[in-house]
Amino acid sequence: MRASRLTGTVAGVIALALTAAGCGLSGGSDSGDATAGGCKVDKGNVGTGKLTGDIKGKITFQTTNLKKDFGDFFNGVIKDFEKAHPDASVKWIDDPGDNTFTQRTVADAQACTLPDVLNLNAETATALTKSGYLLNVGVKDPDASKPFVPAFWNSSTFKDASGMPAHTALPWYTGGIVLTYNTDLLKQAGIDPEKPPTTLFGLFADYEKIAKASDGKYYATMANPVWRIPADFDQMNIKMLTDNGKAAIFGDDPRTTQWVAWMAKLYKEGAMPKDSLSSNNDPSTLYSQGKVAYGSTNPSFVRFVKQNSPSVYAKTGVGQQPFDKLGHTTGAPQYISVAATSKNAPASLAFAEFLTNAENQTAWCKDPAVVIFPTTTTSLNDPFFQNVTGSDPFSQARKLVAEQLKTTTAYQTILSPAVQNAIVAQVQLAMQGKKTPAQAVKDAQDKANELLKQAG
Template identity: 65%
Template structure:
C-alpha cells in the first residue's frame, strides 16, 4: 500500500496533545491501560483478541447521511438492537465539513471519541497513529474475511511505532471512470469508442480538442487540483517516499512531463483561461455542454441526468486511464472502533454488523445513492453482476462493478494545505512564470515544510 501519514494542521494538533498526554498504547504497574493518553480497559489494547459481552450503550457517528438515508440507518440500528436486546445505540451525524478531522482528533484527545465512527483516509491516519482506534489485527483477527482481498490488504495505516495495522473496516466508496461528451469528441476529430488509455494519451487528445474547438468548448478545467495526485499515481510517479516522511514527486522526470502537458494545453486554449485558479464545479460546466471530459465519479452521471438530460444523452463512459496504479475504489469511507470505548465488544459487533454483506448491499441498492460495497458477497449479487441497460449510468456501473473485486485503496490523500501548496506552484508554471522543474521543486519544498511542521 502506498504510504500515508499525518501532516499539516491536523498533525500539529495531535503533536501538541501528545507532548502533554503521552503517546500510543501502554499500561502501568496498577493494571491500568492507556490509548492516546486516555485510560481504557486493558482488553482494548495490546495483544489478544477482544472479549466481552455485547451489551451496554454506544455512540455511532456517521458523516452527512442522516437527511437522505435516515430510514436505512435507523433500520440497521433497530435490527442490531433487536438481535442484541441489552444494547442501545445513540446515532449522531456530523456535517463532514473542512474541520471534520480536527474535531474528531479533539474528541479523541478528550477521550470522548464516538464508539463507532465513520471516517475518511486522513482521519484514519490521525487516529491510528495515536492509538485511538482498535488494532483489528490483534482484537479481531478475522475481521477482514467479508471484504475483497485487494481492499482489505490495501487498507492499513501506521501506528505509533510505524507498524502498518488494520484499524478500520472498509465500507462504501464511489468509483473512478472516464466520462465524456461524445458529440464534442467527434467535433474534435476523436473517436468516442477509442478514449484515452493513458494519462499522457488524454493530453494528446485534449490538444486536438484545443485545435478544433476555437474556444467554443474545452477539454477540461485548468485548475490542477482536479487531477492531483490521481494522474501522478497512475503515471507511476512516486509522490511520497516509501516511509511517507517526505514528498518526492519533483525528482521524477514524468512529473515535469505532466506539468509541461498541462502548460501546453492551457496555452493552446484547451482549458478556459479563467479556470486556472477557479473553484467552479466541473460538473456544472460539463452540464452546460462546454467540456469534453467530465468528472470521474459515477454519481456525477446522476447529477447530469437530472439537471441536463440533453447532455446526458450525449455522454459516454469508459474505464479510467490505468497506467501504473491500476484500479482504485475512489474516495473510500471506513468504519473505526474507538480503543477508548467503554463497551468495545458492543462497538466492534455493531461496526461489523453495519459493514456486513447484507447491509452494504441493501444501501447500495437505494436508488438515491451511487455507491459500491467492499464485501465480496455483496459484489456477487445480480445487482452488480447483471447490470442491464446501455444508458451512461448503467454502463458506468458495469465498468466499476467489473473491476471492484480487484480494486485497491491505494490512493494518496493530500491534506488541503499540501494540495494548495503544490497547486499554487503548478499554476505559476502554467502561466509561464516558472519552468516546470522550478515550480515542482518549490512545490515539493513547501509541501515538505508542512510534513516537518507535523513531525
Template identity: 35%
Template sequence: MRRVTVPRRAGAAAVVLALSALTLTACGSGGGAGGSASGKVEGQVTFQTWNLKANFKDYFEGLIKDFERKYPDARVKWIDQPAEGYPEKLSADAAGGTLPDVVNVSPDLAYPLAKAGLALDLEKAAGKYRGEYLDGAWKSHEMPGLPGVYAFPWYLNTGPMFYNKELFRKAGLDPDAPPTTYDQLFTDAVAMARKSGRRIAMLASTPSIEDFGRYGVRLMNTRGTEFTFNEPKGVELLGHYRELYAAGALDSQALTAQAESAGRKFEQQSVAMNPGSALDLQNFKKDAPSLYRHIGITDAANNTGKANMYVQGLMVNAQSKVKPAAVAFAHFVTDKKNQMAFAKEVTIFPSTKGSLDDPYFTKEDGTDATRVRVASAKSLTTAVNYTPVLLSDQMKTVLRNAVARAVQGKQSPKAALDGAAAECNRLLKTG
C-alpha cells in the same frame, strides 16, 4: 434511490493538533489498549456516524435491532454528528476520553487516532475478516509508519468520466474508444485542439494529487515521512499539462476554475471530457439535451490500471470497555448483507468482495442512475485510494498553486514541484 456525497477529506489537522498535546495511556500505536477484542459480545456499544441520521434513520434503527437480536446481551446507542465540525468533535472526544466505541471515519481522520493509540489495529484484532473485503478497500485504512489496519472498510464511491462522443467524432477520434492511459489522453487532446482550431479543449482542470497517483507517481515514501510527488515521473506529468495548455488542449480557465465551472464548460460543449455523477447525467438530459444525446461514460485515464476510490470506514476505539461487542458491531454493519442493503438506499458502493458482481451493479435498465452505477461499480473492483492520508487541505493548496505556475510557464515543472514538496514536507513536520 437517494444520492449521497461521500465525505472526502474533512481536515484531520484539528485532530492532530489536539492529540499531539495528550499524554496517552494507550500501549503503543493502534493495537491492544483496553483489553482483548475476543470474548463475549455484551454491553452497550456507542456508535457514531457522520451526517447520516437525517436521511437514513429507518435503515440504521433496523440495522441496530437486527444486531441486538443476534446478540441479545449487547445494546447499541447511536450518535449522529453533523458534517460541520466533525473533525473538531473527534478531537474533543479523543482529548476528553469520550471517544465512542465505533466511529465513522475517513482514512485521514483515522490516522491521528491510530497514531495516538486510540484506533484498534484490526489486522490483529479482526484479521479473520480481511478476506470478506476488497483488497484495495481493506488497505485504504493502512496508515503510514504504522503496522496494521485501523478501520473496517465501509461504503465506497468513485466518479466516472463523461465524454462528448460528437466532439470526438469531429476531431477524427474514435467516439467508442476514449483514452484510457495518460499518453492516449495527451495525444487525443492535442489532436482535438488542433482540429478545432483551439476552440475545443479536452480538459477543464489541472492535475490534482489523484492524477499524480493515477499517472504512477510515488506520492510519499514508504514510512510516510516525506512527500515525493516531485520525483521525475511527477515532473513528467506536469510537463505534459504545460504542453496541453500551450496547445489549447487545456481550457484557459483551468487554472482558476472550480468543479462547477468546469461542468458548465462541458455542458456548453467547449470541453470534451469531465468527471461527474448520475445527478449530472440527469441534469444534462433536462438542461442540455443536445449534449445528452452524445454522452459517453468511461473511467478516468490512468497508467496503473486502478481507478481512484473514496472510502468511509468504521474505526473501533482501542480503549473501549466493550471491545468484543464493538468489533462485532463494526463487522456487522460492514458485512456483505448489510452493505448491500445500504447501497440500495443511497448511491454508494459496498466494499465487500463479490457484492459488485450482483446484477444491481452489472445490468442496466435504461435509466441514467443505472448507467453511472454500472460504470462506477466496474472500476471499483480494483480501485485504490490515491490521496495520502497526510495530505492536508493547506498542502493541497500549495500543490495546486505550484501546478498553476508551471502550467502557465512561470516556473519549470521541476522547480514548481520541488518547491511544493519542500513546503508540504515542512508542514508535515510542523504538524
C-alpha cells in the same frame, strides 16, 4: 475530477434483511486502565489480544453527510442491530463532512470525546491512527478481514506512532473511477467516444484536440490541479512519498515534470477555463450546461447530470479511466472505524462489523438512484453487479466499476491538506507561466519536505 462524497437526493431505500453479524466477541470485560492517545481506556481496547466482552451498552455512530439521503436505511440498520442485541443501543449523529472535518475530529479525539463508531476518509483515519485513537480491528478481531476484497482490506491499513501498520478501519463503500464525457463535444473535436485513451498523457492529448477545435466555446476540463493531485500521480504510479511517509520524492520521477508541462500547455491553449485555476468548483455545473467535455470521475456524477440536465445526460458516455502504468483502477473507499476510547468497545466493534457486512452493503448499494459499490466479495458477486444489461450511463457505470473492483489496488497516497496545497500552488505558478515546469516541481518537493519535516 475525483470525489468521494455522494451528492443529491436518493429516492427509495432497499429494505434490509435481518442479519445478526457475529463478531466473535464474548467472555468477560477486560477492565483496568490503559491509554489511547491521551485518554484512559479499558486495557482490552489496546495492545495485543482479541477483544472480549458482552455486546451491550449505549454507543454513538457518526456518519458524514449521509442522514438527509439515507435516513431510512441507516435507521433500519440500527433497528436490526438492536433487535439482534437487545442490551445494546445506538445513537446516530451526522457530521457535515466539510473541509474542517479532520481538524475537528482530531480535536474531539484529544478531548476524549470521539464517537464510538465513525465514518472516516483516509486522511482522518491516518491522523487518528498515528495518535493512537482508533481500535486496531485486525488485532481485536482476527477474523475481521474475511468478508472483504483483499485490496480493500489492505487499504484499511494505516501507520501508528511508531510507523508500524495497523488495521484501524473496516472498508465500507467505494465510488470507483470512470471517465464521463459529452459524446457530442468529443465528436466535434474529432475524438472517438468509443475508444477512450489508455494513458493519462493520451487523455491530455485529447484535451488538446478539444482546445483546438472548440475555439473557446467549450472546454475539456477544469484547471485547478487540486482535483488531480495525488490522484493522477497515483494512477501513473509516480511514488510521491518515501515508505515511511516522511519525505517527498515525486520530483525524482521525470514524468512529474512532464505532467506539469502538459498542464501548463493545456491551460495556455484554452483546454480549461481561465477562471477555474484557483476555483474549488468541480465540473458539475459547466458539464451540465454542455460547456465542459469531461465530467467527474466519480460514477455518482451521472446521477447529478440526470437530475439536473437530462439533455446532457442523453449525450453522456461512460468509459474506462486510463489504466496507465498500473493496469487497473485505483481509489480508496470510505471507512468505518471504532474509537479506542469507546467505553463499550465490544458493542461498537459488533456494530461496525454489522454495518459493513455483505448483506448490509449489498442492500445499500442496490439503491437504483445512486452509484456506489460494496467492498465485500459476496456483495460484488451479486447478480445486481454482475449481470448489468442496460445501456444507459447509470448501468454502464455500474457494470464497468463492478468489473474493476475485484482486482483494484484501492491505493491512495495520503497527503495532508498543507502538503497538497503546497504542491498545487507550485503547479498553478507553472500553469500561469511564472515558473518552468522543472522549477515548479523542484520547489513543490522542497516545500513539501519542509512541511513533512515540521510534522515529524
